[in-house]
Amino acid sequence: MINTKNPKLAINGGEPISKEPIVIHKPYLKNDDREAILKAFDSTFISGDGPLCREFEKALAEYLCVKHVLYMNSATTALELAFRAKEFPPGSEVIVPDFTYTSSALAPLYNDINIVLCDVYPDNGSLDVSKLESYISDKTVAIVPVDYAGIPADMDEINRIAKKYGLYVVHDTAQSIGAEYRGKKTGNLADVSVFSFHGTKNITTGEGGALVTDDDTIAEKIKILREKGTNKYSFLTDNVTRGYYEYVDIGNSYVQSNILGAMGVTQMQKIDEILRIRTEIAECYKRSLSGIEGLDFVRITEGAKSNWHIFGILFPSEHKYWIMDALRAEGVYANVHYTPLHNNAFYKDYGTDEDFPGSVAFFKRLLRLPIYPDLTSSEINSVIAAVKKVFLSK
Ligand SMILES: Cc1ncc(COP(=O)(O)O)c(C=O)c1O
Structure with missing residues (x-):
């Protein structure tokens, strides 16, 4: 039982564990990223879909073992195009x-x-496959499994059901680069997958996303759609046309600057290191915080390996916001991330709390702890000490 009145807690006026706030996330930015950006700047090729964007796409395709990687300005855009293409x-x-x-x-x-x-x-906030078939109607065309926290969804079962009903699978892997499911990296587990390189993600280009697929038809279509409906992609690489390119479809401008592509290349060179350090921090949290009454960890899908994009803890819901505030008072910036869609104004007509008991329960019990490669040992120890202090306060 947590004693919310304990005077030693910083929220009640006690000494905080850390005087400096320990933030929830930080991008892993190093000198090689800075140098690559400056080099791209000096090259004067600063516009979209440049040689460094292509180099980033190639490195990512090799890392993921996929055929096509299309880098663009966000995962949001990539998701939009995954449907536009069909x-x-x-x-x-x-x-x-x-x-x-x-x-x-x-x-x-x-x-x-x-x-x-x-x-x-x-x-774990992942699509509940035991309920999936109950949502399928004769109008259903696709499923969008999401890898919340970098934990792959139950993809075998989702793909089995998709195949049974002939559905397209767009895997929202925005958070799960480097995560694995039954020995395969995410990006390989659906018709199309979509990664994000937003500043909060494991590797980043500030903003950015990539659509990943083995499907040639989808890839060819999206090369055109992301470049204002033109065939500039092959104009740049294949020399098909002579000094001009053509307008072949309706599209929009979704390509990324070569400067950001440069950063993608250097971030890719650190991806194994980033994953290793994140895993070490997660293991350390699990070792140090397991066995605390009322505190659980977000479940990893069977057969999956998280990329530890988010480290989530679960606990009795009645104290959620008090625990968040108590941790913050100790100097640890815990937060909750997003709310269930149906609780947001725009999605309020799509269902009620009764329709989504799993989602409501997950949200009520979830808090995230800081996790990123630049977290120092002393900060990691402070996070652990703060969680113990708050949960074990008698
Ligand atoms: C699950 C999920 N999908 C999509 C996105 C959108 O990513 P982006 O900011 O690159 O558009 C995010 C961003 O956090 C996300 O968490």
């Missing part, structure tokens, strides 16, 4: 987990496709 009839339905970032649901909506929100497991 041209599903208006009125089609796509199944999206209730516990996700808005972009997973915006992607079908941008394309005039309806969304059907589905429930998630209460212990």
Whole structure:
């Protein structure tokens, strides 16, 4: 039982564990990133889809063992194009987990496709496959599994059901670069996968995303859609046309500057190191915090390995915001990240708390602890000490 009145707690006026705030995330930015950016700047090739963007795409394709990687300005855009490329009839339905970032649901909506929100497991926020078939109708065309926290969804079962009903699978792997499921890296587990390189992600180009697929037709279409509906991609590489390129479709401007591509290349060179350090921190948290009454860790899907994008703890919901405030008073910036979609104004007509008991339970019990490679040993120890102080306060 937590004693919320304990005077030693910083929230009650006691001495905090850390006087300096320990923030929740920090990008892993090093000198090689800075130098690569300056070099790209000096090259004067600063516009979109430049040689360094292509180099980043190639490195990512090799790392993930996939055929096509298309770098663009965000995962949100990549998700949108994953649906634009398929041209599903208006009125089609796509199944999206209730516990996700808005972009997973915006992607079908941008394309005039309806969304059907589905429930998630209460212990990891991942699409609850035992309920999945109950959401499928004759209008369903796709499923968008999401790897919340960098934990791969239950992809075998999702793919089995998708195959049974002939559904397209767009895997929202925005958070899960480097994570694995049954020996395969995410990016290999669906028709299309989408990564984010936003500043909070394991590797970053400030903003940015990539669409990943083995499907040639989808890749060719998206090369055109992300470049204003032009065939500039092959103009740059294949010398098909002579001094001009053509307007072959409706599209938009979703390419990324060569300067950001440069940073993608150097971030990729550190991806194994980033994953190793994140894993070490997560192991240290698990060792030090296991066995505390009322405190649990977010469950890792069977057969999966997290990339430790987020380290989540679960605890009795009645104290959630008090625990968050108590940790913050100790100097540890715990937060909750996002709320279930149906609790947001824009999605309020898509269901109620009764429709998503797993999602509501997960959200009520979840808090995130700081995790990133630049976290020092002393900061890690402070996080552990703060959690113990708050949870074990008698
Ligand atoms: C699950 C998920 N999908 C999509 C996105 C969107 O990523 P981006 O900011 O690159 O558009 C995010 C961002 O945090 C996310 O967490």
